[in-house]
Amino acid sequence: MRVLITGGAKELGRAFSEAVGARGHRLVITGRDERALDQAGRELAARGIEVETHVADLGDPRATPKLVESLGPIDVLVNNGALGGPVGRTWEVDEDEWWRTFEVNLRGLAAATNAALRTMTSGRIVNIVSNAGVHRWPLLSAYSVSKAAVIKLGENLAIELKPRPIAVLSYDPGMVDVGLMGRGSRATPDDQDEQRVAQWAKSQREQGRFTPVEQSARVLARIVDGEFDHRSGGLVTAAE
Numbered sequence: 001m002r003v004l005i006t007g008g009a010k011e012l013g014r015a016f017s018e019a020v021g022a023r024g025h026r027l028v029i030t031g032r033d034e035r036a037l038d039q040a041g042r043e044l045a046a047r048g049i050e051v052e053t054h055v056a057d058l059g060d061p062r063a064t065p066k067l068v069e070s071l072g073p074i075d076v077l078v079n080n081g082a083l084g085g086p087v088g089r090t091w092e093v094d095e096d097e098w099w100r101t102f103e104v105n106l107r108g109l110a111a112a113t114n115a116a117l118r119t120m121t122s123g124r125i126v127n128i129v130s131n132a133g134v135h136r137w138p139l140l141s142a143y144s145v146s147k148a149a150v151i152k153l154g155e156n157l158a159i160e161l162k163p164r165p166i167a168v169l170s171y172d173p174g175m176v177d178v179g180l181m182g183r184g185s186r187a188t189p190d191d192q193d194e195q196r197v198a199q200w201a202k203s204q205r206e207q208g209r210f211t212p213v214e215q216s217a218r219v220l221a222r223i224v225d226g227e228f229d230h231r232s233g234g235l236v237t238a239a240e
Contacts, residue, residue: 001123002074003224004028006058006112007081009040011178012128012213016080019217020224021049028071030056030064031081058082058108059100065115075123076224077116079109079150082128084179085142088193093142101142106149113157122165126223127154129170129235139193151235158233167232171223174211174238175204211238 003020007013008029021027021044029051031037037053044051056063058081068074085101086093113125132140133147151170158168204210216238222228228236 001076001224002026002028002071003076003078004030004068004071004074004116005078005080006030006056006064006109008078009033009036009053012173012176012216013080014040015178015213015217016078016220017044017051018047018049019214019221020078021047021051023221023225025076025224027051028054028074030054030067032057032059058104058112061103061107061111064108064112068112068115068119073119073121074116075120076126077113077120077124078126078128078220078224079112080128081108082146083143085140085146087139087191087197089139090141098142102146102149105143105146106153109150110153113153117157117161117166120166124167124169124224124226124229124232125154125157126220127151127168127170128220129172131172131175134172134235139197155233161232167226167229169223169228169232170235171220172235172237173216173220175201175209176211176213176216177205178213 003025005013005017008017009031017027017029027049034055041051041053054067056067058064083101083104086097127150129151130147132144133151137144154168154170161168219238219240223236
């Protein structure tokens with residue numbers, strides 16, 4: 001199958017790319033960082049994985065759709081690329097930065113999804129979400145609310161797609177020691193809100209609530225293979 005993974009060159013997205021590619025799927029990975037994409041492409045190819053890389057910024061709602069149109073039909077779209085958004089009390093953070101999170105996490109994802117659905121005949125859409133979209137994440141409200149919106153988008157699309165053999169699934173990869181949950185190591189010492197997030201992440205790690213990256217990636221690969229298609233519209237977790 002041909003699988004497009006947004007944000008597939010770094011951190012958790014990179015682990016996703018490796019796990020999916022190892023199963024023999026043909027990869028298309030995108031992102032904003034051309035250097036990271038080139039490096040990921042070389043390293044994945046060295047492992048015998050068929051991969052092509054393209055620079056496409058999810059913050060530009062035309063970029064990924066244009067790429068999808070040029071690629072032709074794909075079998076699976078993994079909407080992984082996202083922003084963490086500003087840290088702080090919602091009424092105190094920069095409003096433009098807050099809404100920028102939605103431009104990427106929701107609008108960019110929706111634009112990529114719509115473009116894929118216009119070309120797909122069968123397959124699946126996999127939206128990477130978070131427990132923060134199911135419950136809450138104070139001080140990271142833009143991220144939390146945008147992920148909640150993505151979950152609802154998936155639920156609606158699954159119903160709209162019932163006449164077609166295309167599944168839509170939300171995937172919570174768990175708390176992993178990369179990306180947002182690695183924020184603690186980069187917290188600004190004099191930023192109290194950043195420190196609160198860092199301390200919370202540290203407490204979760206110490207309580208054994210983190211999920212190994214390899215486990216998260218394995219479950220994602222199972223979703224890509226179609227194991228959970230019968231649950232279209234639902235939420236899959238890394239504990240499955």
